[in-house]
Amino acid sequence: MKATYRFAFCLFAVLAVGFGATSLSSRERPAPAPAKAQKTAQKSTTAPTANQSQVDRGKYLVENVGMCEECHTPRDSNGNLDESRRLQGAAIWIMPVHPMTNWAMRAPAIAGLPGFTDAEAETVLEQGIGPNGLPIQPPMHVYHMAPADAQAIVAYLRSMPDTYPRD
Ligand code: HEC
Structure with missing residues (x-):
């Protein structure tokens, strides 16, 4: 009889701890719906259905982290970036201190990504390999x-x- 009680108590304790842990961990987990949606958006490499926050993040990375405009936006006669032609391709105006045979003299247009598939552009940015x-x-x-x-x-x-x- 006593043994049965002890067993029942143990079973209760195990269940209680298990239940507690489950509810705790589910409380810690972030809201599952947006996380799932984000994953789906990130996965699509072809014809992405870009959401606005993804586009905003891309803009921030281009303008403030990658500094893509420094080379891909043409400059006016004073050497300032011509913002009316953002990322529309430009002549390279910096030269290496030591001559390099593979130095590119032009940065192509990347506004609208003409001539690149999404996958090709991603490979450039992730691996430094061109199309x-x-x-x-x-x-x-x-x-x-x-x-x-x-x-x-x-x-x-x-x-x-x-x-x-x-x-
Ligand atoms: C320091 C100058 C410089 C910066 C900064 C720069 N690029 Fe470039 N980019 C170039 C040049 C030069 C080329 C041409 C390279 C070649 O012909 O292989 C190029 C090529 C590319 C290409 C095309 C690759 C190809 O094979 O034609 C893509 C896409 C690109 N850049 C995207 C970007 C993005 C996005 C950023 C910012 C995150 C960026 N670049 C920043 C100079 C730059």
Whole structure:
């Protein structure tokens, strides 16, 4: 009789702890719905249905982290960025201290991502490999971006008007 009670008590204790842990962990977990939605958005590499927050994040990364405009936006005669032609391709105005044979003299238009698939642009940003399968030429940086960041940038660039071909 006593043993049965003890068993029942143990069973109750185990269940109680188990239940407590489950409810605790479910309380700690962030709201599942938005997390799921974000995952789906990040996964789609072809024709992404970019949401506004992804585009905003891409804009922030382009303008404040990657500093893409420094090379991909043309400059006026005073050397200032010509904001009316943002990311529409530009001549490279910086030169290496030591001559390099593979130095690119032009940064292509990336507004609207003309001529690139999303996957190609992501490979450039994640691995520094161009659409031709060759390493990207300096002074373009070999970025090792996380896929979510590369996808946000692609979403932002795609949201810009495609003005290719330019000067
Ligand atoms: C320091 C100058 C510089 C900066 C900063 C820069 N780029 Fe570039 N980018 C270039 C040059 C030069 C090329 C051409 C490289 C080549 O021909 O291989 C290029 C090429 C590219 C290409 C095309 C690759 C190809 O094979 O044609 C993409 C896409 C690109 N850049 C995106 C970006 C993005 C996005 C950023 C910001 C996160 C950025 N770049 C920042 C200079 C730069």
